[in-house]
Amino acid sequence: MVRVTSLTERRHGSSPSNNSNNVATSRSLTRRHGVVEGGRSGGGLWSRQSLALLGAGILVGYVVLPVLLVEMDIEKAMQGLPKLEKQSVKANPYPIAESSNPYLRADQRTLETTIAKITTEAEKRLLEDRDVLSKQSLPTSTTPYVMKTAYLPDHHRKKILVTGGSGFVGSHLVDKLMMEGHEVIVVDNFFTGQKKNIAHWLHHPNFSLIVHDVTEPIQLEVDQIYHLACPASPPHYQYNPVKTIKTSVMGTLNMLGLAKRVHARILLSSTSEIYGDPEVSPQPESYWGHVNTIGPRACYDEGKRVAETMMYSYQKQNGLDIRVARIFNTFGPRMHPNDGRVVSNFIIEALQNKDMTIYGDGKQTRSFQYVSDLVDGLHALMNNDYTQPVNLGNPSEWTIAEFAEHVQALTKSSSQIIKLPKSTDDPQQRRPDIQTAKRELDWEPKVSVDEGLKKTIEYFAAVLKEAGEIIPTGPGAAKPEA
Numbered sequence: 488m489v490r491v492t493s494l495t496e497r498r499h500g501s502s503p504s505n506n507s508n509n510v511a512t513s514r515s516l517t518r519r520h521g522v523v524e525g526g527r528s529g530g531g532l533w534s535r536q537s538l539a540l541l542g543a544g545i546l547v548g549y550v551v552l553p554v555l556l557v558e559m560d561i562e563k564a565m566q567g568l569p570k571l572e573k574q575s576v577k578a579n580p581y582p583i584a585e586s587s588n589p590y591l592r593a594d595q596r597t598l599e600t601t602i603a604k605i606t607t608e609a610e611k612r613l614l615e616d617r618d619v620l621s622k623q624s625l626p627t628s629t630t631p632y633v634m635k636t637a638y639l640p641d642h643h644r645k646k647i648l649v650t651g652g653s654g655f656v657g658s659h660l661v662d663k664l665m666m667e668g669h670e671v672i673v674v675d676n677f678f679t680g681q682k683k684n685i686a687h688w689l690h691h692p693n694f695s696l697i698v699h700d701v702t703e704p705i706q707l708e709v710d711q712i713y714h715l716a717c718p719a720s721p722p723h724y725q726y727n728p729v730k731t732i733k734t735s736v737m738g739t740l741n742m743l744g745l746a747k748r749v750h751a752r753i754l755l756s757s758t759s760e761i762y763g764d765p766e767v768s769p770q771p772e773s774y775w776g777h778v779n780t781i782g783p784r785a786c787y788d789e790g791k792r793v794a795e796t797m798m799y800s801y802q803k804q805n806g807l808d809i810r811v812a813r814i815f816n817t818f819g820p821r822m823h824p825n826d827g828r829v830v831s832n833f834i835i836e837a838l839q840n841k842d843m844t845i846y847g848d849g850k851q852t853r854s855f856q857y858v859s860d861l862v863d864g865l866h867a868l869m870n871n872d873y874t875q876p877v878n879l880g881n882p883s884e885w886t887i888a889e890f891a892e893h894v895q896a897l898t899k900s901s902s903q904i905i906k907l908p909k910s911t912d913d914p915q916q917r918r919p920d921i922q923t924a925k926r927e928l929d930w931e932p933k934v935s936v937d938e939g940l941k942k943t944i945e946y947f948a949a950v951l952k953e954a955g956e957i958i959p960t961g962p963g964a965a966k967p968e969a
């Protein structure tokens with residue numbers, strides 16, 4: 488501004504500034520543009536011609552050249568940097584906007600360009616760090632690829648607890664939350680969960696693992712809780728029925744206490760088993776169920792029914808922010824090959840050409856959903872306002888006999904299909920009514936049973952290659968294997 492004032496004063500013939508710096512600047516500028524002599528020979532210092540030349544000089548010297556120089560500086564600063572960096576420089580309004588100011592003195596311009604370079608270097612490092620962070624997942628045997636995590640600014644990043652996060656469903660949910668860029672805490676006692684299911688996240692700064700049994704209280708600071716911890720396969724939950732019911736009852740009580748203290752939203756993974764051996768099909772959420780309170784499945788069925796009751800009691804009494812998902816039969820990679828459930832058993836048996844074992848006459852039905860659909864449903868429910876129970880399952884219903892033949896065909900197996908005695912209290916028909924999920928969550932399964940089975944068969948083929956022989960778990964209660 489000093490320079491502009493000084494020139495204006497001169498142009499209008501007012502007394503030259505007695506500031507010697509301004510005079511020197513003016514002289515050097517007029518000399519630089521060759522107008523001093525021309526002005527005088529044109530008949531007077533302030534003739535029209537000399538003023539026009541002076542004006543043109545000022546325009547070139549103070550507007551055009553600085554802009555060109557600054558642009559050249561920025562282009563030079565950007566040379567040799569990766570494409571991402573070049574884009575980021577252009578995307579950052581501050582250095583360019585200020586450096587383009589034509590009224591900056593030469594030394595100021597240099598400083599500005601330097602600042603632009605420093606900012607650029609800092610930005611470059613920041614982007615590189617974020618890029619490195621996004622690739623912190625390690626390829627492992629269960630997850631042989633790198634899973635990229637997004638960067639979320641602080642006000643969008645949540646601290647999310649997943650109990651049972653190293654289990655089959657939990658680990659897939661953890662993947663989704665991690666890839667979204669959240670901070671995820673897994674709490675698991677590894678009774679049925681496997682460390683290898685989450686091993687690919689162990690070095691990621693957004694991930695924490697706490698080996699802990701949910702039947703004991705725990706103090707954490709979180710925004711959301713997905714409470715999945717509980718053995719879910721019939722042979723496993725029947726192995727230690729007292730522990731199973733404690734896990735559902737005390738575990739859910741502890742998680743509700745935590746949610747209450749930290750004002751976190753809590754989602755319970757309930758189950759289609761709360762409908763017991765249903766007398767209606769498909770089963771809507773309004774169906775109250777048909778459960779034998781003293782049978783071998785009761786520790787799981789009744790445990791989850793009490794867990795649901797506690798969720799709604801806490802909502803009513805303490806205003807807790809709750810969600811309840813009733814999960815139907817689910818399959819996919821990372822199922823434990825020895826968990827004894829029908830999908831893993833049939834595939835493991837078929838791939839080894841061992842007998843495929845049907846319990847009972849094979850006329851009982853199940854509806855199978857692929858794990859990614861379930862994870863999407865859980866996520867949609869957690870982030871929705873609907874607080875009543877929601878069925879999550881694929882309505883595609885199969886008899887167990889049909890399903891055995893289908894797996895046999897897909898694996899091109901020479902296995903024999905044999906029949907073993909029916910399991911006590913085995914539900915005879917199971918199919919979800921998913922109207923609520925469609926209406927409230929805009930959710931329905933996307934992966935067909937065949938598509939899901941192909942991926943799962945591929946996964947178990949790799950597991951078998953590594954393990955050699957696997958002897959599937961039979962119908963009775965069994966301790967989970969490592």
Ligand SMILES: O=c1ccn([C@@H]2O[C@H](COP(=O)(O)OP(=O)(O)O[C@H]3OC[C@@H](O)[C@H](O)[C@H]3O)[C@@H](O)[C@H]2O)c(=O)[nH]1
Nearest residue numbers: 719721758759815816828829832844845846851910913
């Ligand atoms: O090798 C086998 C295994 C199982 N089955 C039968 O296949 C049907 C399905 O059995 P699974 O063990 O896979 O699962 P279930 O439907 O009995 O229980 C499941 O219900 C839903 C979820 O909450 C749980 O994952 C689980 O409790 C049953 O009729 C069972 O008797 C076989 O015929 N052969």
